[in-house]
Amino acid sequence: MDEQREVQVKNPCHRPVFLILTAVIAAVIITVVSISVVQNKHILQKYKYGIVLDAGSSHTSVYIYEWPAEKENNTGMVRQTHTCHVKGKGISSYSTIPEKAGMSLQECMEEAKQKIPVARHPETPVYLGATAGMRLLKMDNEDASNKVLASVTNSLKKYPFSFQGARIILGQEEGAFGWITVNYLSDNFRKAMGTLGALDLGGASTQITFIPKQEIESQDNTIDFRLYGNDYHLYTHSFLCFGKDQVLRLSLAEKSRYTLDKNNSTLSDPCFHTGYNSSKKYMDVFDTPCVKEKSALPKDFIHVGLGDWAECQNSVKKVFDASHCRYSTCSFDGVFQPSVEGKFGAFSAFYFVMDFLNLTSGTLEDAKLKMRRYCSTPWKDIVQRYPKILEKYLSEYCFSGTYILTLLEHGYKFTSNNWKDIQFIKKIGDSDAGWTLGYMLNLTNMIPAEAPDVPLMPHGGYVSFMVLFTLLVFLLFFLAFLYYRRSTRTAQKDII
Ligand SMILES: O=P(O)(O)OP(=O)(O)OP(=O)(O)OC[C@H]1O[C@@H](n2cnc3c(O)ncnc32)[C@H](O)[C@@H]1O
Numbered sequence: 129m130d131e132q133r134e135v136q137v138k139n140p141c142h143r144p145v146f147l148i149l150t151a152v153i154a155a156v157i158i159t160v161v162s163i164s165v166v167q168n169k170h171i172l173q174k175y176k177y178g179i180v181l182d183a184g185s186s187h188t189s190v191y192i193y194e195w196p197a198e199k200e201n202n203t204g205m206v207r208q209t210h211t212c213h214v215k216g217k218g219i220s221s222y223s224t225i226p227e228k229a230g231m232s233l234q235e236c237m238e239e240a241k242q243k244i245p246v247a248r249h250p251e252t253p254v255y256l257g258a259t260a261g262m263r264l265l266k267m268d269n270e271d272a273s274n275k276v277l278a279s280v281t282n283s284l285k286k287y288p289f290s291f292q293g294a295r296i297i298l299g300q301e302e303g304a305f306g307w308i309t310v311n312y313l314s315d316n317f318r319k320a321m322g323t324l325g326a327l328d329l330g331g332a333s334t335q336i337t338f339i340p341k342q343e344i345e346s347q348d349n350t351i352d353f354r355l356y357g358n359d360y361h362l363y364t365h366s367f368l369c370f371g372k373d374q375v376l377r378l379s380l381a382e383k384s385r386y387t388l389d390k391n392n393s394t395l396s397d398p399c400f401h402t403g404y405n406s407s408k409k410y411m412d413v414f415d416t417p418c419v420k421e422k423s424a425l426p427k428d429f430i431h432v433g434l435g436d437w438a439e440c441q442n443s444v445k446k447v448f449d450a451s452h453c454r455y456s457t458c459s460f461d462g463v464f465q466p467s468v469e470g471k472f473g474a475f476s477a478f479y480f481v482m483d484f485l486n487l488t489s490g491t492l493e494d495a496k497l498k499m500r501r502y503c504s505t506p507w508k509d510i511v512q513r514y515p516k517i518l519e520k521y522l523s524e525y526c527f528s529g530t531y532i533l534t535l536l537e538h539g540y541k542f543t544s545n546n547w548k549d550i551q552f553i554k555k556i557g558d559s560d561a562g563w564t565l566g567y568m569l570n571l572t573n574m575i576p577a578e579a580p581d582v583p584l585m586p587h588g589g590y591v592s593f594m595v596l597f598t599l600l601v602f603l604l605f606f607l608a609f610l611y612y613r614r615s616t617r618t619a620q621k622d623i624i
């Protein structure tokens with residue numbers, strides 16, 4: 129009997145109480161670790177999706193966005209996972225055959241069906257926002273614009289997604305949502321640091337949006353947001369007809385008033401390269417509400433390049449009307465604009481053109497020098513140097529680059545000093561800079577007005593803490609047990 133007790137005293141692990149205690153603690157550790165690890169696992173694997181169609185004046189793009197389901201209100205969680213460019217021109221070009229507008233979207237929508245898991249289709253919102261091309265069509269022919277919108281609506285309703293509507297968005301929305309997109313993607317709302325202004329150049333309109341230091345004198349140019357607990361008082365303006373395609377038309381119409389030859393059949397243009405010679409149609413220039421003064425161009429004319437950058441800039445300046453301003457300061461056309469402030473992200477055609485011309489970095493003076501050199505390069509050399517670039521784009525880069533420099537310097541009043549504050553960007557991370565992401569975030573309420581409550585610890589930290597804490601408790605139990613055993617042995621020895 130004494131021998132047996134001695135064995136038990138020598139080896140405490142043989143005590144039933146110790147074995148039970150060990151088993152219970154092991155079970156507790158396993159349970160805590162398992163719960164901590166799997167707690168959010170099933171949610172983490174769940175993603176939600178949203179589709180936005182950007183029905184621009186020149187073309188339509190379909191964007192698919194994705195975000196983890198449980199992090200809907202965390203900033204920076206939504207990312208663009210897929211883009212599909214609809215073949216053909218923008219939906220406004222289907223004004224005479226509206227039924228084709230809806231059909232044009234089918235290929236990209238089929239692609240969206242493949243990209244998004246079937247189980248998520250019914251809850252995936254689809255938004256179509258049309259911009260300046262449809263604004264112009266509505267001005268010209270409201271019935272035709274309604275038919276085009278009805279056609280795309282019918283087409284989009286046929287898909288298994290949750291269709292939320294097709295509409296022409298306002299210029300202010302286009303500007304403001306572009307601003308939300310670039311600041312959301314740059315994580316500026318959560319950091320509550322400075323924000324990035326947004327410059328968007330499309331085919332038919334251009335937008336400028338930023339937080340000014342000056343008071344905003346015109347109500348039409350104000351938009352307020354409260355995001356993540358901060359108030360933002362924005363200046364925004366959208367210039368309809370000042371997208372690069374419409375300004376090209378305006379500028380050709382202007383030139384046609386004084387540079388036509390005797391037979392009215394040749395239009396000489398300093399913004400096109402020497403040796404460029406292309407037959408164009410009267411309709412290509414005048415079939416738009418942006419060109420008000422229809423002039424003497426014949427049905428067909430020859431567009432001939434002169435390759436003279438200084439003259440080109442003079443001719444482009446003529447499209448900016450600086451003759452009137454009823455505010456303390458204006459950009460052009462009598463539109464109020466405070467002084468530009470802070471850094472800007474310039475995207476869409478600002479990026480396409482400046483990237484091609486290699487002008488995304490460097491000074492304003494460098495940019496002008498490079499433009500002068502580029503515009504004076506003969507057309508045949510340009511074609512030889514860039515055989516893979518679409519001829520339409522290639523022929524227009526001299527004009528487009530000149531327009532961009534003129535718009536930024538003489539229109540928006542950027543100077544040599546703050547030129548470096550303009551960053552020409554296409555994407556931030558995986559997502560394109562543009563109004564679509566901001567539009568979806570706003571319509572799905574994914575940017576809350578107040579900052580969401582954040583857990584004290586991230587998930588990983590929580591798991592590690594629980595494991596360490598449990599091990600510590602176990603260690604303390606073990607030490608306490610050893611201590612208890614030693615004191616009982618000493619007591620037993622004392623009794624003996
Ligand atoms: O905003 P709106 O005015 O409705 O027009 P959009 O949305 O269709 O306009 P984009 O930003 O898609 O394109 C702006 C312009 O840039 C042109 N563009 C697109 N890719 C280009 C490239 O690689 N090089 C030069 N121009 C390009 C396009 O044809 C348009 O004229």
Ligand SMILES: [Ca+2]
Binds near residue numbers: 329
């Ligand atoms: Ca656009």
